[in-house]
Amino acid sequence: MTHLRPDLPALDRIDTPALIVDAVALHSNIERMAQAAAARKVALRPHAKTHKSPAIARRQLAAGAVGICCATLLEAEAMAREGITGLLVTSPVVGRDRAARVAALNRVSPLTVVVDHRDQLDSLKTAIVAGDPTLGVLIDVDVGQGRTGVTTLQDGHALARAAAADPRFAFRGLQGYAGHVQHILDPMERRAAVRAAAGPVRLLVAALAAEGIGCPVISGSGTGTHALDMAGPFTELQVGSYVFMDADYARVRQEDGKPLPFAPALYVLATVVSTNREDRVTVDAGTKALAVNGPTPSYFIGLPAGTRYAFSGDEHGAITLPPGSPRPALGTRVLIGATHCDPTVNLHAGYFAVDPMGAVTALPIVGRYGAMGTALS
Amino acid sequence: MTHLRPDLPALDRIDTPALIVDAVALHSNIERMAQAAAARKVALRPHAKTHKSPAIARRQLAAGAVGICCATLLEAEAMAREGITGLLVTSPVVGRDRAARVAALNRVSPLTVVVDHRDQLDSLKTAIVAGDPTLGVLIDVDVGQGRTGVTTLQDGHALARAAAADPRFAFRGLQGYAGHVQHILDPMERRAAVRAAAGPVRLLVAALAAEGIGCPVISGSGTGTHALDMAGPFTELQVGSYVFMDADYARVRQEDGKPLPFAPALYVLATVVSTNREDRVTVDAGTKALAVNGPTPSYFIGLPAGTRYAFSGDEHGAITLPPGSPRPALGTRVLIGATHCDPTVNLHAGYFAVDPMGAVTALPIVGRYGAMGTALS
Numbered sequence: 001m002t003h004l005r006p007d008l009p010a011l012d013r014i015d016t017p018a019l020i021v022d023a024v025a026l027h028s029n030i031e032r033m034a035q036a037a038a039a040r041k042v043a044l045r046p047h048a049k050t051h052k053s054p055a056i057a058r059r060q061l062a063a064g065a066v067g068i069c070c071a072t073l074l075e076a077e078a079m080a081r082e083g084i085t086g087l088l089v090t091s092p093v094v095g096r097d098r099a100a101r102v103a104a105l106n107r108v109s110p111l112t113v114v115v116d117h118r119d120q121l122d123s124l125k126t127a128i129v130a131g132d133p134t135l136g137v138l139i140d141v142d143v144g145q146g147r148t149g150v151t152t153l154q155d156g157h158a159l160a161r162a163a164a165a166d167p168r169f170a171f172r173g174l175q176g177y178a179g180h181v182q183h184i185l186d187p188m189e190r191r192a193a194v195r196a197a198a199g200p201v202r203l204l205v206a207a208l209a210a211e212g213i214g215c216p217v218i219s220g221s222g223t224g225t226h227a228l229d230m231a232g233p234f235t236e237l238q239v240g241s242y243v244f245m246d247a248d249y250a251r252v253r254q255e256d257g258k259p260l261p262f263a264p265a266l267y268v269l270a271t272v273v274s275t276n277r278e279d280r281v282t283v284d285a286g287t288k289a290l291a292v293n294g295p296t297p298s299y300f301i302g303l304p305a306g307t308r309y310a311f312s313g314d315e316h317g318a319i320t321l322p323p324g325s326p327r328p329a330l331g332t333r334v335l336i337g338a339t340h341c342d343p344t345v346n347l348h349a350g351y352f353a354v355d356p357m358g359a360v361t362a363l364p365i366v367g368r369y370g371a372m373g374t375a376l377s
Numbered sequence: 378m379t380h381l382r383p384d385l386p387a388l389d390r391i392d393t394p395a396l397i398v399d400a401v402a403l404h405s406n407i408e409r410m411a412q413a414a415a416a417r418k419v420a421l422r423p424h425a426k427t428h429k430s431p432a433i434a435r436r437q438l439a440a441g442a443v444g445i446c447c448a449t450l451l452e453a454e455a456m457a458r459e460g461i462t463g464l465l466v467t468s469p470v471v472g473r474d475r476a477a478r479v480a481a482l483n484r485v486s487p488l489t490v491v492v493d494h495r496d497q498l499d500s501l502k503t504a505i506v507a508g509d510p511t512l513g514v515l516i517d518v519d520v521g522q523g524r525t526g527v528t529t530l531q532d533g534h535a536l537a538r539a540a541a542a543d544p545r546f547a548f549r550g551l552q553g554y555a556g557h558v559q560h561i562l563d564p565m566e567r568r569a570a571v572r573a574a575a576g577p578v579r580l581l582v583a584a585l586a587a588e589g590i591g592c593p594v595i596s597g598s599g600t601g602t603h604a605l606d607m608a609g610p611f612t613e614l615q616v617g618s619y620v621f622m623d624a625d626y627a628r629v630r631q632e633d634g635k636p637l638p639f640a641p642a643l644y645v646l647a648t649v650v651s652t653n654r655e656d657r658v659t660v661d662a663g664t665k666a667l668a669v670n671g672p673t674p675s676y677f678i679g680l681p682a683g684t685r686y687a688f689s690g691d692e693h694g695a696i697t698l699p700p701g702s703p704r705p706a707l708g709t710r711v712l713i714g715a716t717h718c719d720p721t722v723n724l725h726a727g728y729f730a731v732d733p734m735g736a737v738t739a740l741p742i743v744g745r746y747g748a749m750g751t752a753l754s
Binding site for chain 1: 389390392394395396426448449450451468469471472474475493494496497519523524525526527528532556648649650651652653654659661664665666669670689690691692693695707708719720723724725726727728729742745746747748
């Protein structure tokens, strides 16, 4: 059970709508994943795309993570500015300008990037100058998601060989992210999909081993499949959503039938701003506060079970109470459980972690698209 | 035709994905709406919820707008800090803390708020102190959207009378925003809906007039119905989307069968970051760059007609070219027409207006939820 209540004094001075983190659940989620990885001797490089918060990344490192994944170079630059180390950019970095930024970032914070095309390696080679530290490189392997990554063994092989042969690069191994597999609910089906996704990675590892090129790092996985992926071939986990625990993941059962061992940690604090309708009240949290590409919010703190939420435009939502329940008064504050955490976080400029003692920590969100000062550099 | 091209030198130094504004289309949209309102002698108070940009608000004021609407108090505070005047907060302001912020803001920039409940007036009365300027008040009337506003003539009457009788308030009139009517495609159906939506407003105006309470301001309307609403009862238009012209509005035909006289002005600049698939390429703009709650993007600059886009996660999209078209090379930049502008803008921390001479103006986006420094004040 969360200690969060919408009427906590700690929340009084926070304007609504606001993104609220249960600091206890967050801490517990970070610890549990760290312990699970340590027990299986698998490295943890949690993904910052979920939280976009240097403070949370710092907690993950303190719990034993070897580094932090970033979805974009912008995110990595923002994390590095805040002292976050062991950064891996999990999307291919394309073009001369970005290659120059990679080289610049690598000078201040040792960096690993993924590549899926020879042109990317060539741009990076041009950007790295004499005296620069080596740049970590993983080959991005398409394991079925059809988004980025090499799609043939031959391409992967050639790219890995080129990276391994160049003294400017520290060839580390492979990345294979199976995003399409994370939310499969049936354990048998999920296990089969995980095995299928690992196939291209295993093949490429074997092909490279045959000519003496080792892959010390095989990076991938996600919250939905982390328990399976720890059995191999992955040597490190890029898990992200576990810190907040998306509502959709609450439906995922592990092989033993148990739910994932993480607790919901992300809420939107909203205020009842109109009460003139018999059947519902209006709150000040709509599609600009809660991601629409996920399950409709259905978990509330401060409202009875059976309460329903519906989006009512960019700035409002309609809350319908179960029959017989009194309508909340104007000004009542409610906590709405976020259902798709990554895009919900991305809607906000910052959030607030609240601990059981009532302490509030403001957490700025970094690396957002169009952040001025970084985009026009 | 837009002057924008993805290979403009002006765009070279902008990191992708980035929100790009066609400065000419923006200017033309602002001028056209201003001229239409002036010709009909209707006031224009454009809605900043679309652009969240003080610089664009300033352009709207320069073109003759009497002020600017804001969806939230946070937005109004941010606009006032940048010198934007004539602010109207179009959602009811609830609670003691927000009432205090309203009174504080009204001391530096004359403000109008809407109310739909007696408690809101009471909070505002408590917040306004001796020597304060009067606070502008409109009664928010629910014209069928079922979100905010008074729902009965009696409630509206009582609230207006209370506001008009109190020397702390300058009672200005009514607000009736028919958001549910804006996107009706059929002109006959739209006209009937507009008439129905105006009903409660007309009734309340008449009831108040009968006892000598005038309503100099009747504020409402939107881009889809502005031409109809200018015929009355509205004295001022809260139009927002016309500045960028949502794709969905391109389907709206006016009564004469013509499209709305506004041009698309908002694009996302993206880069091709993976080309390893036969049937498509991957770009670096996904659900964190383009709003998902609108039509799927289908208008591109730099790609042939018949190109299709599909979301491929938070940070990526899949671009499929028409049969026979060569695939764009790695690093190619494309401009993707934004389809639902308000929530797309809200995803970004800032954007870039590009003029035909190649000048780029960086436009910070203000008033986002959780902006640090304002939320915990």
